[in-house]
Amino acid sequence: MRLLCFDHSKRLVSTDFSGKSIPPYAILSHRWGDSEVLFEDIRSDTCKEKEGYRKIEFCAEQAAQDQLQYFWIDTCCIDKWNRRERSKAINSMFRWYKNATKCYIFLPDVSISTATELAQRSSWEAPFRTSKWFTRGWTLQELIAPVSVEFFSSEGRRIGDKRSLEQLVHEITSIPVEALRNCPLDRFTISERMEWAENRETTEEEDKIYCLLGLLDIFMPASYGEGKEKAWTRLQLEVEAANGAPCIIPFSRNNYFVGRELQLAELETKLFGGKQTTIMAITGPGGTGKSQLALELVYQTRQKNKKCSIFWIDASDIDTLYQSYASIAQKLDVRGWDDEKADMKQLVKLHLSSKGTRQWLLIFDNTDGMNLGSSGLSTAQAASLVDYLPQSELCSIVFTTTNSDTAKRLASKNIVELGEMAPDTAKRMLENYLNTSVSRGEQQEAKLLLQELLYLPLAIVQAAAYINTRNITLQDYRSQLLKHKEEVLKHRSELSERKLQEYDTKGPVTTTLLISMDQIRSSDSLAADYLFLAACVDRKDIPLDLLEASSPREREDAIKVLNSYALVTRRPADSALDLHQLVHRALRRWLQKQEMLDQWTLQAIARLLKVFPDHNHGSRSKWRRLLPHAKYALSHSFPEQEGADRMALVWKSAMTLLSDGRYNESEELFVQVIETFKRVLGDEHPDTLTSMANLASTYWNQGRWKEAEELEVQVIETFKRVLGDEHPDTLTSMANLASTYRNQGRWKEAEELFVQVMEMRKRVLRDEHPDTLTSMANLASTYWNQGRWKEAEELEVQVMDTFKRVLGGEHPDTLTSMANLASTYRNQGRWKEAEELEVQHPDTLTSMANLASTYENQGRWKEAEELFVQVMETFKRVLGDEHPDTLTSMANLAHTWKSQGRSEEAISLTEKCFELQKQIVSPHHPNTET
Known part of the structure; x- marks a missing residue:
């Protein structure tokens, strides 16, 4: 669970309390608007420009008045791009509201501008009664679950609480007063609780049922598209199976x-x-x-x-x-x-x-x-x-x-x-999917139609969906199908054999798709555009953010059109949709035949670029879901189509892959970037050189030191000539080369470069600049690797003290410097001093791993193992099974098991780590050769 607070500098901060004791908090209940502050906006200065920021300030101020430091708001405390987190949040929502110290209900459609108006109930009661907050399905649990519920006007004036207004709230909602007073909900029957939501509205009809799950204490996955009645049937089955x-x-x-x-x-x-x-x-x-x-x-x-x-x-x-x-x-x-x-x-x-x-x-x-x-x-x-x-x-x-x-x-x-499905079975299937029964006179027509559809279930479903949506007869549909077939045959006679294979449009799913698509293009151009865009990205988990519209309602209406023709599968819980692989393939072939595929691929790339985030860790969930679509669109376009959008998306994708430890994939994209930049911008342009440095970084992370070194030397020499010896980019490239020397054990060369960088940064940027401190830490690391503990310690203490003073004790750079100093103590056998530093911030994974190593060196195997397991599982969850940091944590755990004599477990984990390592880095990387 994440909670929000404003720090001492009035900056909005999000803190993850997963696995920790959750402090008292306030919680906001509200209706979503079109300009809400989202999780990904928290780190951005632009969040203050959004209309929803007003609600954040209101909630923070009210919590402070109630002596609460932390507060929770669904719009920005849940990472909607992280499907695991989103699913867990939906299933935890009732509990989170129930456990809140205070719940503030914000009513933007109830205005009370003065204290006099507040005192006169007649001035606000009417809009209070008709507030849309009381009409929504999901706000039902937000009213019932918390003990303390307070209502506020659009100006932030307190109207009253659940207890003082209980009679009025009872009249509006028909919820018994006992339930509003938080008596045990099992005193009310399932039917009674169902009635509380009877007149409430939800965007999806199934949510009329799903919004009750917390109130019924039932866990049931959402299945949008099943309809309210089927959702109700599943709910009944869950109730029956409770015991x-x-x-x-x-x-x-x-x-x-x-x-x-x-x-x-x-x-x-x-x-x-x-x-x-x-x-x-x-x-x-x-x-x-x-x-x-x-x-x-x-x-x-x-x-x-x-x-x-x-x-x-x-x-x-x-x-x-x-x-x-x-x-x-x-x-x-x-x-x-x-x-x-x-x-x-x-x-x-x-x-x-x-x-x-x-x-x-x-x-x-x-x-x-x-x-x-x-x-x-x-x-x-x-x-x-x-x-x-x-x-x-x-x-x-x-x-x-x-x-x-x-x-x-x-x-x-x-x-x-x-x-293939048997003809009589296919006939029964068609009859089941049609809204109207097949008459005796239409039996032969149904038989002929099924023959044309080759008895393929997906084609039958799509044909039935079209017939139902357009309310036409089987004969009308078969006539369209035959007409389409004739046009295809006519066109086929004009094509070469190679083109015939390329433009294959004779499959039944292709035929039913094209018939539906002709209708959609003439009646709903936005829905057709969505279909074409979806054909140019990966077919699964297509985020709705990729689909542009003037309003969420317009977008949803277009998607529902596609769903009515059985061309997409909606996934409201994930804010995404899927295409069946046969539909996706057929769409691409049709676009190619119409010579529109390249055009739509470029449009998909442009749209992806608009929503694709930068490569910082906070955006990891978002770019991980967008990467498959970016890679698909880029792989199906040509480098010669090198518009600015395409190259920008290649760059962003390469940087995120590098951040995610997927070095082989990142390398391929950086090579593309360099070739294009050289051709368009020239060999000595800063962007060209930066991309070369990034490519060197992928070599470096794969242990390909020689290739990294060659590129880095080339970059340094060019930066010196073009930008000068003391330019920040020049110094960064020198630091990169020094790191490459260090990782090859070439300590003297690394030290000389690190000293140069440090001295220049001190002169140009001053002693306390973060880049200067980083160069000092790098030099200390070189001393550390040579066993020069005293020199390393002196630098690390200086770096840590400065970071604490300039950035604060909780800043990631401060914590890293503390971890480095602790490591120096540990390597001198100064276990107590190392442990004191490491336990100050046990929640950071680096500190946890270092502390585990300290325990290990003291022979405290059990404590070391528990921490190493915790680190490994967290890395798996956050970064994935194959990320280099995950593999390092696995190797550490294997070493601990080996030290305890648990050889079989250690060997098994080491082998697994070795196989995964080979998948993401060069087979010649040092870690895969040991």
């Missing part, structure tokens, strides 16, 4: 599912069939209904085996996989589920592997989503995934994948393959 087998099934049952009886029987026969975990896979081409078969298996199993727990796991990417495991841990109340630093996958694995009488069924859906390439899940990835599978004869696991190699790696020969 039975816990399940997480994020989708309602597909009432339109038909056929696949043989495949269902095969899957059911093999469930729980062995003396160990039963693993199966469902495979088949895209659009054949693999996930729908798995979903039907889930509901049939639940009907027949009430004691079986079922968990649906979205394996489409690392984030959603983790999120699914975290949801299971919370649902099962596994010890440690609410610990931010815990490995949720390991917690769930151990819990489900423990001895018991309950059976478990796990569905890993969309396993292809974790692919690194087009050849399916790699052996290393498959092994990593298998590492987190429960081992129990009571457990069955089903994977869905389009790739047969992936299926074989995961499930050996236990594979169910889906092929």
